[in-house]
Amino acid sequence: MNAFEMPDQLQVTKPLSILRNDCLSLLESLQNVDGGWGFHAGEHSRVEPTDWALRALSHSAGIVDGKNLSSATGFLRSRQLPDGSWPACAEMSAGSWITSLTCSVLAADSESAKNVAAGLKWLCDDFPRDTSPWRRFLRRIRNESHLAKQNDSYRGWGWTPKTSSWVEPTAFALMALHDALAGQLSGNASQRRELAVALLYDRMCPGGGWNCGNPNVYGVDGEALVLPTCWALLALREAQEKPGRALSLAWLQKEFANIESAASLAVARMTLENYGIEWQASSDTVAPPAKRDLQDWSAQELAEQGTHVLAWASMSLNPARPWPAVAAKA
Amino acid sequence: MNQRNRDLIPSFSRPASRVMIRRAARYEEDLLALIYESLCEFHLPVKDKTILLKPNLVGLDPQGVMNTHPSVIAATRESLLKLGAARVMIGDGPAMDRDTQAILESVRLKEFTGKLGKDFCDLNIDDVERVPLETRATRLKELFLPKTALGVDFLVSMPKLKTHHWAGVTLSLKNMFGIVPGSCYGWPKNVLHWAGIDRSILDINAAARPDFAIVDGILGMEGNGPIQGSPKAAGVLLFGDDPVAVDSTACRVMGLLPERVDYLVRAGTMLGHVEASKIQQLGERVDSVRTTFAVLPEFSRLLA
Numbered sequence: 001m002n003a004f005e006m007p008d009q010l011q012v013t014k015p016l017s018i019l020r021n022d023c024l025s026l027l028e029s030l031q032n033v034d035g036g037w038g039f040h041a042g043e044h045s046r047v048e049p050t051d052w053a054l055r056a057l058s059h060s061a062g063i064v065d066g067k068n069l070s071s072a073t074g075f076l077r078s079r080q081l082p083d084g085s086w087p088a089c090a091e092m093s094a095g096s097w098i099t100s101l102t103c104s105v106l107a108a109d110s111e112s113a114k115n116v117a118a119g120l121k122w123l124c125d126d127f128p129r130d131t132s133p134w135r136r137f138l139r140r141i142r143n144e145s146h147l148a149k150q151n152d153s154y155r156g157w158g159w160t161p162k163t164s165s166w167v168e169p170t171a172f173a174l175m176a177l178h179d180a181l182a183g184q185l186s187g188n189a190s191q192r193r194e195l196a197v198a199l200l201y202d203r204m205c206p207g208g209g210w211n212c213g214n215p216n217v218y219g220v221d222g223e224a225l226v227l228p229t230c231w232a233l234l235a236l237r238e239a240q241e242k243p244g245r246a247l248s249l250a251w252l253q254k255e256f257a258n259i260e261s262a263a264s265l266a267v268a269r270m271t272l273e274n275y276g277i278e279w280q281a282s283s284d285t286v287a288p289p290a291k292r293d294l295q296d297w298s299a300q301e302l303a304e305q306g307t308h309v310l311a312w313a314s315m316s317l318n319p320a321r322p323w324p325a326v327a328a329k330a
Numbered sequence: 331m332n333q334r335n336r337d338l339i340p341s342f343s344r345p346a347s348r349v350m351i352r353r354a355a356r357y358e359e360d361l362l363a364l365i366y367e368s369l370c371e372f373h374l375p376v377k378d379k380t381i382l383l384k385p386n387l388v389g390l391d392p393q394g395v396m397n398t399h400p401s402v403i404a405a406t407r408e409s410l411l412k413l414g415a416a417r418v419m420i421g422d423g424p425a426m427d428r429d430t431q432a433i434l435e436s437v438r439l440k441e442f443t444g445k446l447g448k449d450f451c452d453l454n455i456d457d458v459e460r461v462p463l464e465t466r467a468t469r470l471k472e473l474f475l476p477k478t479a480l481g482v483d484f485l486v487s488m489p490k491l492k493t494h495h496w497a498g499v500t501l502s503l504k505n506m507f508g509i510v511p512g513s514c515y516g517w518p519k520n521v522l523h524w525a526g527i528d529r530s531i532l533d534i535n536a537a538a539r540p541d542f543a544i545v546d547g548i549l550g551m552e553g554n555g556p557i558q559g560s561p562k563a564a565g566v567l568l569f570g571d572d573p574v575a576v577d578s579t580a581c582r583v584m585g586l587l588p589e590r591v592d593y594l595v596r597a598g599t600m601l602g603h604v605e606a607s608k609i610q611q612l613g614e615r616v617d618s619v620r621t622t623f624a625v626l627p628e629f630s631r632l633l634a
Contacts, residue, residue, distance in 0.1 A: 159520055159521075163520045261432035
C-alpha cells in the first residue's frame with residue numbers, strides 16, 4: 001500500500017475504540033441541564049461547544065445513549081437571535097461566525113429547518129466591511145497594497161459582522177451553504193459561494209495551506225497553520241479543483257508529522273481521510289509518522305482542552321461519522 | 331484585581347511609579363533568583379492571593395523569538411509562590427491560532443513549569459462576563475472578558491519586548507489584547523482592529539488593568555513584529571507596578587520615544603505615567619542598557 005493510500009475499510013484498533021468510547025461517554029456526561037455544553041465541565045452552555053458535541057454524538061448510536069440530543073437541538077434553537085444569527089455567548093446581542101457552524105449542524109434536523117433557513121439568510125446578507133466599494137477605493141488612494149497582498153474584489157465572511165474576511169469563518173460559511181437543503185438558500189448564495197471560494201484561494205500561503213488569512217504582510221510570506229488549512233480544505237472539497245488545493249493538501253500531509261496537539265491531530269486526520277488519504281501515526285510502512293497519537297491523551301485530558309477538542313477527537317476516532325465523511329479509496 | 335487598578339486616576343494625581351531594569355543575558359541564567367530578588371523590592375500584596383500570569387503566547391515558536399520565554403514564566407510563577415501566593419495561574423488567549431495547546435507544546439512550557447492542569451487557562455474559551463467600557467475610547471460599549479482574568483486577585487502582564495507593525499510596540503498594555511476571548515471575537519480579534527488598535531488598548535486596560543508587569547527583553551523582536559520580525563537581543567528584564575511606566579521605560583530601552591506611541595500617550599492620561607520624571611528608576615539605568623530596535627518605515631517617527 002502506498003504511504004497515503006486509503007485502506008479498503010478504515011478500522012479502529014481496540015485501544016482507539018476504547019478511547020473513542022471514553023470520549024463519547026465523557027462528552028455525553030458533560031451536557032448541562034439546559035441541553036447545551038460549555039467549553040469546560042461546569043461552565044455555562046454556549047453555542048459553539050454545543051454544536052461540536054452534538055455533531056460528535058449524533059452518529060454514535062450503540063456507544064452512547066443519545067437520548068438527550070433533542071434537548072441539544074432545542075438549546076441551539078433557543079439561542080438564535082431574532083435576525084436569524086447565533087451569538088457567541090448568551091448575553092451577546094449580535095451574531096457571529098457560529099451561525100455558519102450551527103446551520104451546518106442543524107441542517108439535517110427537520111424541526112430546525114426554519115431556523116436554518118433564517119440563519120442562512122443572515123449569512124448571505126452579511127458582507128464584510130473591508131471589501132466594500134468605499135473601503136476598496138480608500139485603500140487604492142492610500143496605496144496600501146504593500147501591507148497585505150490580497151485581491152479585495154473577493155469577499156468571504158468575518159468572525160463578527162461588518163469586519164474583515166478571514167479564512168476560517170469563510171470556510172465554515174461555505175460548508176453551511178453546502179449543507180443547506182434545496183430551497184433554504186437565498187438568491188445571492190451562489191454568488192457568495194463563488195466569491196468566497198476565490199477568496200480562499202487568494203488567501204492561501206505561498207507554500208500551500210492557510211493561516212488566519214494573511215498570506216503575505218509587509219512583503220513577508222505568512223506560515224500556514226493546521227486548523228485553518230483543514231477547515232479551508234474541507235470547505236473546498238466540492239469546489240473546482242485548482243493547483244492550490246493539491247498544494248495545500250500536500251502541505252498538510254507533510255505537516256502531519258510535526259503535529260503535537262490533540263486538536264490539530266484530530267482535525268488533520270479527519271481532513272486527510274475526507275480526501276481519501278490515510279494518515280498512519282505508527283505504521284512503519286508510512287513515512288513520516290506523526291509525533292503524537294490521540295492515545296497520548298486520556299478523554300479527561302482532552303476535555304480539559306475544551307469540549308470542542310473532546311468532540312473533534314471523538315469524531316476523528318469514529319469512522320462512521322457523516323461529517324467530515326471518510327472518503328472512499330482514492 | 332485590586333480596586334485601585336480599576337480606578338482611572340489622572341496622571342497628575344498619581345504617585346511616582348517604580349520600574350526596575352535588570353540585566354539578564356541568557357535564558358539559562360538563574361532567573362529564579364533574579365526574578366525573586368526583583369519582586370521582593372516591590373513588596374507586592376500577593377500573600378494568600380490568586381494570581382494570573384498573562385504571558386504573550388502569540389504563535390508556534392520553537393526558537394523562542396516571539397513568545398514570552400517559558401523560563402521567565404516559570405521563574406515568575408515560582409517566585410510568587412515563594413512570596414506566599416496561594417495559587418499562580420498562567421493564562422493567555424492567542425490571537426492568531428485557536429490551537430493553544432499546539433503553541434504550549436511548541437514552547438515546551440510544561441518542561442519549565444511542570445504539569446499545570448487547571449493552573450493553565452486558555453482565555454480564548456474561558457467563561458465570559460460582560461464588562462461595560464467606562465473609558466469609551468472606542469465605539470465599543472462593552473467587551474465580554476474571561477471570568478478568570480477578571481476574578482483573580484492580582485494580574486501580571488508578561489509581554490515580550492517587541493516592535494509591532496500596527497501599533498509601533500507591543501508591551502504590557504498591548505499584551506492585554508490576549509485576554510479578549512477568541513471564542514467571542516475570533517482569531518484574530520478583528521473587531522478590536524476595526525475599533526482602532528490604539529483606542530482598544532486603552533479600553534481593555536481600563537477594564538482589566540494589570541497590577542504588575544514583567545517584560546521579557548532577554549531576546550526581543552525588532553522590525554516587522556509581533557510575529558515576522560527579527561530576533562533582537564536586549565539582555566534585560568523589566569519589572570514595574572505601573573504598566574504604562576513599564577512600557578514607556580521599555581520604549582526608552584529600545585531607543586524609541588514613548589511620547590510618540592499613540593496608545594501610550596492616551597494611557598498616560600489616566601492609567602499611569604509616561605514621563606520619565608514620574609518614574610522612579612530602580613536597577614540599571616536606561617542609558618546603560620539601551621539597544622536600538624529597528625522599526626518599519628511607518629514608525630520611524632518613534633526613533634529617538
